[in-house]
Amino acid sequence: MRERIAADLARARERSRLLTDAVDDHDLVRQHSKLMSPLVWDLAHVGNQEELWLVRDVGGREPVRADIDELYDAFKHARADRPQLPLLGPAEARRYVGEVRTKVLDVLDRVPLEGRRLVENGFAFGMVVQHEQQHDETMLATHQLRVGAPVLDAPPPPPGGPVGPDEVLVPGGPFTMGTSTEAWALDNERPAHQAVTDPFFIDTTPVTNGAYLEFVADGGYDDPRWWSEAGWAHVRKAGLVAPRFWERQGDRWYRTAFGVTAPLDPRQPVVHVCFHEAAAYAKWAGKRLPTEVEWEKAARFDPATGRSRRYPWGDEEPTERHANLGQRHLSPAPVGAYPAGASPLGVHQLIGDVWEWTSSDFHGYTGFEVFPYAEYSQVFFGPEYKVLRGGSFGSDQAAVRATFRNWDYPIRRQIFAGFRCARDAKREELT
Incomplete structure (x- = not known):
């Protein structure tokens, strides 16, 4: 476990280093968008969180820089x-982050990984790994908003392939949602509980650029029929086209x-659309967005066994065969690029590529317990806030699983978000 934690910490830090070393000091300290922090703030913030939880709390060590805690408290200062x-x-x-990491690795060598909930199975270390990877994805989004010559490079994603029918039927009935056993699962993923759905159809793949372009070409952004009241108001105010x-x-x-x-x-999934755009397209297409419960059932439920998997393909950790994760590529992959990652029902690319908007508001599950803050x-x-699921090409495997929940305001478009559609199953389609 200690070896895995050390490797995960190193992978996260290498990515932080890549994203900050790619630009000069001027770019590090400037703000590329009012929606985002300067890259140098994110860098010191991940170090400060690591110090607070692992050096001071888990390790019981003296502070490295107690004088900067308020500067890097995300709730004290707006972006x-x-x-x-x-x-x-x-x-x-x-x-600073280098000094903190040196102390953290010493703590990792010495602290018992048992006897206290915060350290059981290395939870606090896993929380810090996920936190840094989440900020790495945020920094990647900042790079997307940056104006100037390209500074990041990566090979293109694998080509697409066949995916079968446009949509698949997910059977009705109960399944286990959430988790009580995933060692590094965060509090909003817990506890495991039984959820029930009616039968429904869900798209085999995320909605592609080509499909979304049909909505644009059909005047979708000029037709209030497809938009909610809030969505139409946002389209008009923001001038979205x-x-x-x-x-x-x-x-x-x-x-x-x-x-x-x-x-x-x-053939690539559409990305950088807000919830309102996703919902409008779905209505135009005669469908709707899936609920969060429906999305997780499509991603985890195995009808042959009745159990819920960790990932659509099974319980093993993601590899390059399964999903487009970890900034290995700088775009979503064409649909059908990861047949090994499909669910038992034949739903593709549920993990990685693009975060997927759902129709659900963000709430805790019944039995939710705050931990650790x-x-x-x-x-x-x-x-x-609306819930997003599945992760993007900019998400790391440590911070994505089929129970993982993300959330954001329904107007946000800087995140790597797309969607897929769902619809109710008609009675005649079930016979």
């Missing part, structure tokens, strides 16, 4: 205000990703 704070400069931030980072040049559409503009790939999940419960 838009962080550039005006007396933040650690790039060199100082790098020294297409997914973010799309641009029309003549009769062709292009998408800009990390500073590179290229023709739209019609309310600011991770509980303070966000309510109708203001």
Whole structure:
């Protein structure tokens, strides 16, 4: 377990280093969008959280930099205000996170991984790994918003392939949702409980650029029939005409990703759409967004055994065969690129590629218990946030599983979010 934790900590830090070393100090300290922090804030913040939980709490050591705690408390300062704070400069931030990591590895060598819930099965270390990887994905989103010459590079994703029918039937009935056994699962994934669905159909793949382009071409952004009241108001106010980072040049559409503009790939999942856009497309297509319960059932339920899997393909950890994760590529993969990652029902790319909007508000499950702090999940419960599932190409395997829950405001488009559609099953389709 200690070896796994050390490897996960190292992988997260290598990614943080890549994302911050890719740009000069000027880019590190500037704010590329009011929605995002300066990259140097994220870097020092992950170090500060690591210090708070692993050096001070788990290790019982003296603080490294108690004087900066308030600067890097995400609830004390809005993102838009962080550039005006007396933040650690790039060199100082790098020294700080390096010093913290040295102490953390010493704690890891010495502390018993039992006897206290926070350290049982290495939970606190796993929480810190996931936290850094989540901020790495946030920093990747900041890179997408950055203006300038490309600084990130990665090989293209594998080609797509056949995926079978457009949609599959998910049987009605109960299944086990959530988890009480996943060692590093966060509080909002717990506890395991029985959930019940009616039979429903769900799309075999996420909605692609090509399919979404049909909605755009049909005047979807100009027709209030497809939008909720809140969605239509947002479209008008924000002047939305297409997914973010799309641009029309003549009769062709292009998408800009990390500073590179290229023709739209019609087989890649659409990305950088908000909840309102996803819901409008679904209505236009004669469908709807899946609920969070439906999404998890499609991702985990094995009708042959009646049990819920850790991942759509089974219980083993993700590999490059299963899913597009970990920033190995800088875009979603074309549909059908990961046949080994399909669910027993034949649903593809539920993990990785794009976060998928659901129709559900973010709430705790019955029996929810705050652990280890309310600011991770509980303070966000309510109708203001919509749940996203599945992870993106920018999510790491340590921070994604079929029970993992993400959430955001329904107007957000800077995140790597797409969607797939669902619909109710008609009686005649069940005979």
